[in-house]
Amino acid sequence: MDSNMKMRAKLTGDVTEVKLIISHPMETGRKKDDAGQLIPAHFIQLVTANLNDKPVLEVQWGTGISKNPYLTFHLKGAKVGDKITVTWHDNLGKTASGEVAVVQA
Amino acid sequence: MQRREFLNILAGTAVAMLMLPLNALAAIWNKAAFEASKLEEATKNLAINGEIPSKDIEIIAPDRAENGAIVQIEITSRIPNTEAMSVFVEHNPTALIGNFMFSNGALPYLVTRIKMAETSDVKIIVKAGDKYYTNSKAVEVLENGCG
Numbered sequence: 001m002d003s004n005m006k007m008r009a010k011l012t013g014d015v016t017e018v019k020l021i022i023s024h025p026m027e028t029g030r031k032k033d034d035a036g037q038l039i040p041a042h043f044i045q046l047v048t049a050n051l052n053d054k055p056v057l058e059v060q061w062g063t064g065i066s067k068n069p070y071l072t073f074h075l076k077g078a079k080v081g082d083k084i085t086v087t088w089h090d091n092l093g094k095t096a097s098g099e100v101a102v103v104q105a
Numbered sequence: 106m107q108r109r110e111f112l113n114i115l116a117g118t119a120v121a122m123l124m125l126p127l128n129a130l131a132a133i134w135n136k137a138a139f140e141a142s143k144l145e146e147a148t149k150n151l152a153i154n155g156e157i158p159s160k161d162i163e164i165i166a167p168d169r170a171e172n173g174a175i176v177q178i179e180i181t182s183r184i185p186n187t188e189a190m191s192v193f194v195e196h197n198p199t200a201l202i203g204n205f206m207f208s209n210g211a212l213p214y215l216v217t218r219i220k221m222a223e224t225s226d227v228k229i230i231v232k233a234g235d236k237y238y239t240n241s242k243a244v245e246v247l248e249n250g251c252g
Contacts, residue, residue, distance in 0.1 A: 045134045059205050063199060065217065073207075073211060073214065073215050073216075074212040076211075077210035
């Protein structure tokens with residue numbers, strides 16, 4: 001798993017709860033630094049989540065998501081040991097992925 | 106046609122991401138909607154229209170947020186066949202916060218943390234089939250979180 005993303009996926013009954021947090025500045029482009037210079041916009045625009053390579057969640061974000069974005073979502077149909085993969089892309093062309101296996105809660 | 110456009114924009118994301126080079130991602134991200142300052146302009150650019158007020162969209166958010174930089178929201182749609190949710194903060198410099206599309210067993214539920222510049226409604230629009238539904242929750246913000 002990438003160090004910039006923390007993920008976990010826990011199965012309770014037939015619902016898997018996926019929680020993730022990504023280390024990212026999510027700069028709006030409207031904030032100034034100590035020298036009074038505008039800090040350029042730097043934010044995640046797209047996030048996709050796959051269950052065993054099948055897309056389950058597709059997200060577009062603007063600058064209004066908090067720094068170090070946090071997301072919880074719920075899935076039906078996942079089993080213990082199934083693979084959840086999350087990939088993000090930001091406005092500067094950076095990208096990263098994280099992967100976690102579903103565990104019993 | 107407009108409604109189909111909205112879905113296509115969202116549905117195209119995953120496929121397009123596999124096929125396009127990184128610098129083409131800008132074409133998938135709905136720039137016009139995300140950069141719109143007014144809520145009406147953002148919804149227009151997402152081809153959303155005729156949204157119906159619905160209590161089947163549950164929004165859990167604080168009544169008062171001390172710090173607008175981090176406001177946690179939890180959204181559940183009990184509307185059958187919910188495909189997508191959009192989150193807006195009416196009084197932010199740009200109203201559209203995010204679009205979330207669910208498929209292949211993902212439930213119409215999410216928790217995330219958003220920035221709020223000032224006291225505002227958090228407005229959710231749900232897409233189910235060819236219809237749009239909406240609900241709002243007022244959040245009082247004590248400290249600007251959009252810096």
